[in-house]
Amino acid sequence: MSNNQEYWSANLRLITICLSIWFVVSYGFGLLLVDQLNTIRIGGYKLGFWFAQQGAMYVFLILVFYYGHAMNKLDKKFGVQE
Amino acid sequence: MDLKTLTYIVVFGSFAMYFGIAWWARAGSTSEFYAAGGGVGPLANGMAIGADWMSAASFISMAGLIAFLGYGGSVFLMGWTGGYVLLAMLLAPYLRKHGKFTVPEFIGDRYYSKSARVVAVVCLIIASLTYVIGQMKGVGVAFSRFLDVQYDNGLYIGMGVVWVYAVMGGMKGITYTQIAQYCVLIFAYTVPAVFISLHLTGNPIPQLGLGSTMADGSGMYLLDKLDLVVTDLGFKEYTTAKLGNGINMFAYTLSLMVGTAGLPHVIMRFFTVPSVKAARASAGYALVFICLLYTVAPAVGAMARLNLMNTIEPSPGQNLVYEERPQWFKDWEKTGLLQFEDKNGDGKIQYTADKDTNEMVKVDRDIMVLANPAIANLPNWVIALVAAGGLAAALSTAAGLLLAISSSISHDLMKGVLTPDLTEKSELLASRIIMTVAIMVAGYLGLNPPGFAAGTVALAFGLAASSLFPALMMGIFSKKISGPAAVAGMCAGIGVTMFYVFQHKGIMFVPGTAFLGDMKPNWFMGISPNAFGIVGAIVNFITAFVVTKITGDAPEEIQHMVDNFRIPMGAGAAAADH
Numbered sequence: 270m271s272n273n274q275e276y277w278s279a280n281l282r283l284i285t286i287c288l289s290i291w292f293v294v295s296y297g298f299g300l301l302l303v304d305q306l307n308t309i310r311i312g313g314y315k316l317g318f319w320f321a322q323q324g325a326m327y328v329f330l331i332l333v334f335y336y337g338h339a340m341n342k343l344d345k346k347f348g349v350q351e
Numbered sequence: 352m353d354l355k356t357l358t359y360i361v362v363f364g365s366f367a368m369y370f371g372i373a374w375w376a377r378a379g380s381t382s383e384f385y386a387a388g389g390g391v392g393p394l395a396n397g398m399a400i401g402a403d404w405m406s407a408a409s410f411i412s413m414a415g416l417i418a419f420l421g422y423g424g425s426v427f428l429m430g431w432t433g434g435y436v437l438l439a440m441l442l443a444p445y446l447r448k449h450g451k452f453t454v455p456e457f458i459g460d461r462y463y464s465k466s467a468r469v470v471a472v473v474c475l476i477i478a479s480l481t482y483v484i485g486q487m488k489g490v491g492v493a494f495s496r497f498l499d500v501q502y503d504n505g506l507y508i509g510m511g512v513v514w515v516y517a518v519m520g521g522m523k524g525i526t527y528t529q530i531a532q533y534c535v536l537i538f539a540y541t542v543p544a545v546f547i548s549l550h551l552t553g554n555p556i557p558q559l560g561l562g563s564t565m566a567d568g569s570g571m572y573l574l575d576k577l578d579l580v581v582t583d584l585g586f587k588e589y590t591t592a593k594l595g596n597g598i599n600m601f602a603y604t605l606s607l608m609v610g611t612a613g614l615p616h617v618i619m620r621f622f623t624v625p626s627v628k629a630a631r632a633s634a635g636y637a638l639v640f641i642c643l644l645y646t647v648a649p650a651v652g653a654m655a656r657l658n659l660m661n662t663i664e665p666s667p668g669q670n671l672v673y674e675e676r677p678q679w680f681k682d683w684e685k686t687g688l689l690q691f692e693d694k695n696g697d698g699k700i701q702y703t704a705d706k707d708t709n710e711m712v713k714v715d716r717d718i719m720v721l722a723n724p725a726i727a728n729l730p731n732w733v734i735a736l737v738a739a740g741g742l743a744a745a746l747s748t749a750a751g752l753l754l755a756i757s758s759s760i761s762h763d764l765m766k767g768v769l770t771p772d773l774t775e776k777s778e779l780l781a782s783r784i785i786m787t788v789a790i791m792v793a794g795y796l797g798l799n800p801p802g803f804a805a806g807t808v809a810l811a812f813g814l815a816a817s818s819l820f821p822a823l824m825m826g827i828f829s830k831k832i833s834g835p836a837a838v839a840g841m842c843a844g845i846g847v848t849m850f851y852v853f854q855h856k857g858i859m860f861v862p863g864t865a866f867l868g869d870m871k872p873n874w875f876m877g878i879s880p881n882a883f884g885i886v887g888a889i890v891n892f893i894t895a896f897v898v899t900k901i902t903g904d905a906p907e908e909i910q911h912m913v914d915n916f917r918i919p920m921g922a923g924a925a926a927a928d929h
Binding site: 273276277280288291300301303307311312313315319321322323326327329332333334336337340341344348349351 | 441572
């Protein structure tokens with residue numbers, strides 16, 4: 270595989286990981302498993318409700334910054350930076 | 352100083368600021384007009400995306416929706432933020448690397464086809480125009496409620512303001528105005544929320560206040576109290592109430608996310624940054640600025656609902672006497688958005704879920720954010736600020752949408768397809784004229800909504816999700832999808848979505864033409880028309896794959912082009928020809 274192809278597969282792996290987390294916190298915790306998680310409480314929040322109205326958004330934020338940071342490192346590693 | 356004078360000063364002061372910025376940042380070239388010269392830093396761009404993105408729907412309607420839907424309102428919170436994850440990872444860096452001005456231009460290049468470009472222009476105009484009507488309506492409503500100006504006149508003033516700074520400044524002027532508008536709107540949104548959270552829970556941070564105990568000494572958690580109050584009156588429990596069935600919430604969230612990533616006025620903003628790295632970073636900053644409002648909104652919604660309930664029934668069985676109702680109650684009654692009918696004739700207000708005994712016959716969801724400062728007895732300058740914030744949200748989004756529409760016509764349709772030998776100067780003039788026309792069309796539709804504007808914003812997401820997003824994503828992540836396949840996919844996707852919407856909501860929303868009626872039993876798997884975009888997107892993907900099998904893969908040089916925009920190396924400023 271050429272350098273650029275390896276770079277692209279590394280990127281695809283990273284995207285797969287990030288989007289899996291993205292899916293789990295929003296659709297998993299916030300929607301599909303909400304009733305189960307609601308039996309757990311943090312302060313006044315039921316956990317499932319917290320993920321749907323607060324937690325998922327915080328995780329989204331972390332994901333976008335982490336992806337940008339990790340991609341900048343990949344760019345340098347494969348020598349394809351601007 | 353009385354409230355009206357103060358509101359006039361704050362609102363027109365903010366307009367003067369937008370004009371000043373637009374004059375200072377006016378566009379001199381097509382590159383500045385379409386992409387702000389490619390020189391906007393990631394932090395500034397993130398802020399501009401925030402204002403571009405957060406419309407009258409986010410500012411005025413969303414917290415009110417959450418207040419009445421409870422947990423079901425989560426689809427808007429997750430849907431309208433989660434799309435930025437898709438945008439940051441699947442689209443923005445590659446579109447920036449390719450380095451063109453508009454979304455249809457990218458589609459035309461990648462699918463080596465003028466017809467693909469034209470189809471993309473049509474999809475873009477349908478989605479953006481649906482969206483801009485909602486903003487124009489928001490401007491008219493904000494004026495009529497706060498400044499005692501008639502709805503029509505309010506709309507004309509709004510059209511005039513957008514015209515001045517969008518037509519003069521293009522993307523460059525819009526960008527810097529949006530930065531100012533973001534500051535106005537976030538300040539206007541959070542200040543009342545902080546006061547209310549402090550008042551109800553003793554915690555000034557609304558995100559924490561929502562999970563805290565009440566400050567009334569009962570030691571009860573705010574959300575438990577809210578659950579108790581609403582279920583006592585027969586409403587669904589706040590923290591668990593679902594929106595339709597589980598499939599509907601899933602599809603709705605996914606449609607909003609994919610639609611967010613596919614809306615051209617947001618994607619366009621990524622053409623204004625100087626590098627691929629900056630494109631990734633500005634998606635992150637944009638999400639920070641958006642989440643500042645979106646994580647506060649659920650607190651605003653829940654607290655507004657609680658305040659409303661407490662005002663009407665301070666303790667169980669002790670209902671408010673109608674003659675003793677507070678001033679804000681009277682003010683909103685005048686607008687007709689709040690209506691009381693004394694059904695049992697006891698002079699007191701009963702607010703219940705039961706239609707036969709409920710006396711609050713109308714509580715418009717949109718008043719929650721606007722009435723919030725008054726309900727919480729906040730000073731007049733906060734109320735004036737909320738008016739300016741609502742207008743900033745509506746105007747900034749309208750400007751972004753109008754630019755997306757006008758650039759797709761002048762750059763893609765005229766320069767790209769119809770009259771390729773257009774000089775830069777005439778192209779610039781053309782896009783200004785087209786933007787003027789677009790403002791007038793949007794204003795006309797805002798004045799004459801044929802049952803049109805209601806619910807159209809959510810619809811715009813479905814349309815973008817089913818047409819543009821799949822074409823863009825396949826263009827980047829598959830080298831093989833062919834031109835005819837993309838055209839067929841976009842047509843099938845947007846076609847299916849529009850067909851579903853029209854059969855339930857009426858053809859072009861004209862009442863009486865809905866041949867299946869707006870009836871839940873007729874919904875496909877319980878999915879509401881607003882949530883149907885994701886089904887359209889799946890149809891789009893499948894169609895494109897099948898047609899590629901028939902037509903054969905995209906040619907060699909296109910596959911090389913895809914290889915090229917997958918790596919950041921060699922990105923220059925966005926330019927029309929290189």
